[in-house]
Amino acid sequence: MSSQTPASPDQTPARPLVRFSKVTKRYGEHTVLDDLDLDVAAGEKVTIIGPSGSGKSTVLRILMTLETLTDGLIEIDGEPLWHERRGDQLKPASEAHLRKMRGQLGMVFQQFNLFPHMSVQRNLTEAPRQVLGLSRKEAQSRATELLERVGLADHANKYPGQLSGGQQQRVGIARALMMRPRVMLFDEPTSALDPELVGEVLHVIRTLADEHDLTVLMVTHEMSFARRFSDRVCFFDKGRIHEQGTPEQIFTDPREARTREFLRAVLEPDV
Amino acid sequence: MLFAIAWDASSSWSLAVSILPILLKGLWVTLQATVVGFLLAMAFGLVLAGLKSVPLKIVRWPAKLVSEFLRDTPLLVQLFFLYYVLPDYGLLLPAFMTGALALGLQYSAYMSEVYRGGLEAVGSGQREAARALNLTPVRTFTHIVLPQAVPRIIPASGNYLVSIMKDVPVLSVVTVLELFGVARIIGDRTFNYLVPLSMVGALYLILTILAAWAVRTLDQRLPKHGIALR
Ligand SMILES: Nc1ncnc2c1ncn2[C@@H]1O[C@H](COP(=O)(O)OP(=O)(O)O)[C@@H](O)[C@H]1O
Numbered sequence: 001m002s003s004q005t006p007a008s009p010d011q012t013p014a015r016p017l018v019r020f021s022k023v024t025k026r027y028g029e030h031t032v033l034d035d036l037d038l039d040v041a042a043g044e045k046v047t048i049i050g051p052s053g054s055g056k057s058t059v060l061r062i063l064m065t066l067e068t069l070t071d072g073l074i075e076i077d078g079e080p081l082w083h084e085r086r087g088d089q090l091k092p093a094s095e096a097h098l099r100k101m102r103g104q105l106g107m108v109f110q111q112f113n114l115f116p117h118m119s120v121q122r123n124l125t126e127a128p129r130q131v132l133g134l135s136r137k138e139a140q141s142r143a144t145e146l147l148e149r150v151g152l153a154d155h156a157n158k159y160p161g162q163l164s165g166g167q168q169q170r171v172g173i174a175r176a177l178m179m180r181p182r183v184m185l186f187d188e189p190t191s192a193l194d195p196e197l198v199g200e201v202l203h204v205i206r207t208l209a210d211e212h213d214l215t216v217l218m219v220t221h222e223m224s225f226a227r228r229f230s231d232r233v234c235f236f237d238k239g240r241i242h243e244q245g246t247p248e249q250i251f252t253d254p255r256e257a258r259t260r261e262f263l264r265a266v267l268e269p270d271v
Numbered sequence: 272m273l274f275a276i277a278w279d280a281s282s283s284w285s286l287a288v289s290i291l292p293i294l295l296k297g298l299w300v301t302l303q304a305t306v307v308g309f310l311l312a313m314a315f316g317l318v319l320a321g322l323k324s325v326p327l328k329i330v331r332w333p334a335k336l337v338s339e340f341l342r343d344t345p346l347l348v349q350l351f352f353l354y355y356v357l358p359d360y361g362l363l364l365p366a367f368m369t370g371a372l373a374l375g376l377q378y379s380a381y382m383s384e385v386y387r388g389g390l391e392a393v394g395s396g397q398r399e400a401a402r403a404l405n406l407t408p409v410r411t412f413t414h415i416v417l418p419q420a421v422p423r424i425i426p427a428s429g430n431y432l433v434s435i436m437k438d439v440p441v442l443s444v445v446t447v448l449e450l451f452g453v454a455r456i457i458g459d460r461t462f463n464y465l466v467p468l469s470m471v472g473a474l475y476l477i478l479t480i481l482a483a484w485a486v487r488t489l490d491q492r493l494p495k496h497g498i499a500l501r
């Protein structure tokens with residue numbers, strides 16, 4: 001990883017930036033996440049792969065506080081996400097606490113979820129101005145810089161509906177980065193795109209992640225990207241991490257039968 | 272004012288000409304009742320829609336009950352209720368205001384459904400993106416959800432505006448001198464109902480066509496994806 005991870009002296013370097021401890025999520029009888037443990041270190045790029053319905057999106061959505069958890073503990077840099085410490089007890093988090101914690105996270109959605117009634121520029125500046133209190137000028141210069149980085153400098157005044165899917169997703173990435181999050185969550189960022197547009201989006205993710213030394217947790221079906229991009233790959237099945245390891249290990253030497261089965265189906269689909 | 276006018280009943284045509292000014296006065300009252308009723312319906316409807324979407328059952332339930340009651344009882348009954356019962360409790364409103372209030376209340380139930388439909392049509396992804404960006408719930412509602420709901424709300428509310436206009440004649444039973452009430456009195460006096468009532472029909476037809484055209488134009492002018500607020 002490159003330079004800028006701040007290593008505060010009172011912090012043990014081993015402490016992960018994101019930690020899931022025995023996290024369970026149920027919808028009624030249906031267990032979606034089952035006692036999940038997952039650590040992501042600062043600056044680490046982790047991809048989640050696995051069959052549909054295995055709980056991949058749920059991991060990201062609970063982390064982004066779009067969905068509650070049923071049981072367990074999530075910590076961001078040692079601080080509970082869904083709980084607040086009162087004395088030595090953990091209480092359910094207040095909205096103020098959730099707001100504070102959410103500020104450290106950014107999310108990119110499969111369907112982009114851009115605000116269709118706002119220009120690209122306004123999509124980027126709305127939250128920084130409202131939430132971070134940036135002045136119009138500060139927000140605009142940050143937006144200009146990021147649009148440049150994602151190759152959309154000329155599109156600031158367009159509306160999302162006037163852009164291709166690939167361009168929209170690049171706006172989505174820029175919009176999330178405007179808030180300067182510590183952790184970026186990507187939920188199948190290229191699944192809704194035409195095949196020829198996938199490359200430009202993955203390229204942007206990769207360049208920005210490197211440049212900003214981002215911590216990334218990403219769900220994807222782009223196996224070759226996962227292999228080149230990630231420090232670690234987690235194979236999800238039935239709400240658990242069935243197997244995890246370096247991309248090398250997972251893609252060339254999977255230990256579990258289910259992982260092999262999944263990778264074979266994805267990489268060499270029977271026609 | 273009405274009874275002071277002279278009419279010329281020598282022919283249908285001259286009768287029509289001589290009663291036109293007074294009918295137009297009635298028309299003006301009809302339009303006022305329509306607009307005030309509609310504004311009240313929009314305001315009450317928004318409140319009802321809000322209450323009906325509160326997660327707490329103790330709030331949501333009564334709101335649904337009220338909404339159902341307003342929709343399922345006749346306007347005439349509601350109007351009589353307001354006109355004859357409210358004064359017993361010290362609330363004495365002029366006939367016009369009572370009528371506009373009755374229209375506003377009945378149509379607030381319909382309007383609340385219009386709002387709900389418009390708001391629900393804005394995908395959950397929009398709210399999720401706003402939440403991920405840490406926008407407050409209020410800001411999310413006013414600047415993300417509502418602006419996108421408006422283009423869906425406008426055509427449906429335009430239809431209710433026309434319906435309200437067509438319900439205004441009911442107000443004549445509590446002495447509001449709107450278009451139809453005026454025409455009826457003219458009929459009583461001249462023993463000619465054909466001319467004034469035909470004129471009411473024609474005026475309504477013109478208004479309805481104009482209103483439909485206005486709603487359609489507005490609908491076409493509005494960006495389909497909504498309007499961003501400053
Ligand atoms: N709101 C919900 N209510 C009930 N079940 C849900 C809900 N959201 C997701 N699920 C279920 O949770 C499971 C995991 O979903 P998800 O995390 O989206 O899987 P993935 O992203 O791996 O495809 C699925 O079986 C899905 O049907």
Ligand SMILES: [Mg+2]
Pocket residue numbers: 056057058188
């Ligand atoms: Mg998913």
